[in-house]
Amino acid sequence: MFGIENPQTLLLQQDGAVLHVTLNRPELRNAMSETMLRELVSVFNAIQDDLTIRAVVLRGAGGHFCAGGDIKDMAALRSEAMTAGNHDGYIRFNRAFGTLIEQVNHAPQVVVAVLEGAVLGGGFGLACVSDIALCRNNAQFGLPETGLGVIPAQIAPFVVQRIGLTQARRLALLGNRFDGQEAARIGIVHEVFSSDEALNEALSTTLQHIRRTAPNASRVTKALLHNSTQVSDLSTTLDQAAIQFAAAVSSDEGTEGTMAFIQKRLPKWAD
Structure with a gap:
């Protein structure tokens, strides 16, 4: 299923156009192992061109999102290095995480992160590349790397993109923990909820909104937004965007969306 026959570290469940990916190492607060990295990369590779999957929900089992890298794996790598x-x-190991986070960042699907408990290190990085981030108020965020004598090597560029250089400097250089309200204030998450019930209700509402957007238009829009942050020639980007707009308007999706609006009904893809 989705590039993995028997996942060891993930729970995968498809609900129509939504793929729920749950990090499943609750006894270790879903710490990121090499196996988990490989399995996540396999999943995102498998759905890259799958037009039936329109959203990916990332969350963790056992009340935690992800506590960062697996210390046991680090110890094994230390032994490997000595040998x-x-x-x-x-x-x-470190570059593999960079590959994953870049892949999630540019996934054509809408990536929704549901953040609870520990959101640290690599988990913090995943939160920063989500399209929509929903959070429990008691979640604990942080970049603890410098306190452990290491650096947030693969995460740093994505944190800066998410919250800006000034805030990224403060968080990475102090390494302090903070809650969901602070995460919302500085722009890591979009909404904060005081109960599991409210969090899950917001997730349901978010997925309803995603289902109402046109599948191809959503993919093209996400790519356009990414490109807009990386170009040096804005005029060329806007020229290309105009061509994409014309293609969208004249497509089957554009025709159906317009007719649905005129007829005051939901478009076919929202069924």
């Missing part, structure tokens, strides 16, 4: 006499294992 091999090089740092190749560390580089492989």
